[in-house]
C-alpha cells in the first residue's frame with residue numbers, strides 16, 4: 023500500500039518514510055501544502071499522513087479541507103505538535119480521519135495507518151482472507167490453510183494490495199502505483215516477475231487446492247478463491 027507523507031521537517035519526514043518502508047509500505051514525501059494538494063489528488067495513495075503545521079499560505083487543516091472539497095476521500099492522519107481538544111476537533115472537522123500528537127511512537131503511527139486501511143473493510147481485525155489464504159497485517163504472517171508462507175517485503179506488499187481487492191481485475195499500472203514509490207524505476211515486466219514469485223509461493227506448492235492468483239492476459243491479475 024502506498025502512503026503520501028506531507029511534512030516540512032526533513033528529519034521527521036525521513037524517519038516516517040524509513041519506518042513505514044520497513045513495514046512494507048511504499049512512501050513518497052512532499053514538504054509543502056501546494057505539492058501536497060497536487061500529490062494528494064492522485065488516487066495511487068492509500069493513506070495520507072499530513073502535518074498540520076506547514077509553511078506558506080496553506081496549513082494542514084486547510085489542505086485537508088481542500089482535498090475533501092475536491093472529492094478526494096483518501097484516509098488522512100493529521101500530525102501535530104498541538105494536542106488540545108479544540109485542535110483535534112478542528113483537524114477532524116476539516117475531514118481528517120485520525121489525529122496523532124507529536125512526538126508520537128512509530129508503532130502507534132503504523133497501527134493507525136493499518137486501522138485506516140481496514141476501512142471500508144473486507145477485513146476483520148488485522149487479518150485479510152481470500153479463500154484459505156490469510157495475511158495478518160499485525161505480525162506479517164501469511165498462511166495457506168495452516169501452512170506458513172514466507173514472503174519478501176515486496177511480495178508481502180504486493181499480496182496485501184491484491185488481498186485488499188479480492189475478485190477485482192488489477193492492472194499492472196495499479197500495482198506499480200500502489201506497491202512502489204515514485205522513485206522506484208519499475209517496468210511492467212518487473213510486476214510480472216513479482217507475480218511469478220508470489221505464484222511460486224502461494225499457489226504452486228499447494229497443487230491440491232485451486233489456484234488463487236489468476237492472470238487475465240492483456241488485462242491484469244485477479245486474486246480470487
Ligand code: CA
Pocket residue numbers: 029030031073074075076077
Ligand atoms: Ca511542520
